[in-house]
Amino acid sequence: MSSIQTTTIQADTTNPILKLRGSHLEPNTSAYPELDKKGYTVVRNVLSKEKSSSYVDKAFDWLEGFDKGFKRDDRSTWKPESLPAFSRGGLFNRHGAAHEQWAWDIRSEQNIIDVFAKIWDTDELLVSFDAVNISLPFDQDANFQKDAWPHTDQSPLRRHKHCIQGIANLVEVGPKDGSLLVLEGSFELYNEFFEIHDKDAPPEGWSWRDSFLPTNDQLQWFYDKGCKWKKIEAGPGDLILWDSRTIHYGGNAEGDSIRVATYICYKPAKDILPDALERRKNCWDELIGTSHDPLLFRETGSIALGPLTDDERLRPLQRPVLSDRAKQLAGITSY
Template sequence: MTITSNRPAWLEALEHDGVAVVPAAIPPAEVAAFEADAYAWLGTFGYDPLDRTTWKRARLPPAWRTGMYSSAAHEAFVWRLRCVPGILAAFASAWDTSPETLVASFDSINITRPLGKFGRNSKATKPWPHLDQDPGRAGLELYQGIAVLSDSGPNDGGLCVLPGSHRLHSEYFKAFPPPPWKPNRIFRIPARGMAWYAARGVTKRKVEAKAGDLILWDSRVVHWNEDPIGERIRLAAYVCYCPRSLIAEDVLSKRVQLFYTRTWTNHKPFLAVAGKECVPRLAEPEETDTLVRLIGSSVEDST
């Protein structure tokens, strides 16, 4: 007798490989709106993707790893993306909860120009394999996500992972005991660590996806990003959610304060590690019921 599962294929992949692509989680109209607003946001700094004479670092906001912009964390167009029902439904399925229980990170976006004649002349970013999860925690800590807003093929840069590395998390840190770790830090995997994974058959995969897809991965999965080398600018947004029940009350209160001071956070909604203030340059976010829940407040408190 054949037993079939009603679970979508991407959930099976998320469990087995630690990474999955959720197809068409973001409607095409939302993808187009994000692209237009992202370029309009860059335009407030003097950058025009259609005018190569403006393709200078002085006309771009401060970035990490050449294209990660935390200063857009509270722009209206970024919050509109965080509230997309397809993204919330996917995270809710991964956590086995309802979308109404989720709380979001106040995270960065990614606008990375390709290397070479179609983009920037700087050197390629070196691979930086890392984990965001606490090395001392054995079980799942978080599902991380990337909203894919431009096609991500073999030459378009984007997420690289070691599929299955989540199942070796505890074993790895027995072989390589970690130094003291702070919750607002990433944990880098050195060359000898990558060789350790390779010896166990765990090797790199560049995750390919279409604009409108959502990439999810287990926070125990070793990952990093690559620069685009084709003709397309990479557009993406980092989206992370967890159930409200995983967050302490004092952290929920802190999150609300961080929202109203327009402060960005790292990937972990349950920690609310604060970055810098980032006052919106285009438009302030609309405080819909969904947004209020996602910051960790309650709709009743906001009425």
């Protein structure tokens, strides 16, 4: 194992449940040097094409199971009104999506776990209960959120290497297809930006929430520094990784290409605070989703946010069956 760095974090008095311990492991990205050079990388062929295809089939089974009119083989049904509620081009964090069996099966794939085990120098990990993405190429006049939404998934209060996020990509995505877009060079400028723009903080200060949405003027600062948008191209079974300080967003599907992916993030189990662990167990008991960070998370989904309609499905139709390894990843069985 390589040497481990630690970072001391000032106590977060606004929300003690969400703060880390006084010191914690930083991600060890030496196995994936592009993460330190560019802020993102693609680990190729983590899952086989055959396995990826089987997960795509299960994703479409899930959509068809809502009986809203969507049929995978009938292009005329590929419209928002034939689908359960989603955000952006196809982000599903409602309807118990985070706890569907196929989503858990992907989280439990050993080859994916091994990638994050290298990053954290341990295989004793917890995983997020995060969303899935099934983006269809809708017609131009379709009613859905089409705008870009550049953001980081790290609080301005955290200015160190804190979290590596992942996308299990299940289909071919090229330069014209829906995929992750990253603002190249933005993560290297993260600290400088907040030092210069400290006056932009709201009166109550920067939020502890691991999310920051820059304004157009703030984005222009990055453009003036030479940062440019890049769409990540990946194949079925590839794992996309990025440093949470990187400005990014999910692009909509274009042309005739679909996008099917799941969001996954792992961190060391030993670093979670007892209160947060109890909250994780409750999320599992109630089948509630979480935001990306397995340790510093927020509850998401239909139960946490409230349903949009009276007939909204709150949980999966069937509770997922977890393997012994998945129970450890969920935090309901200790290592």
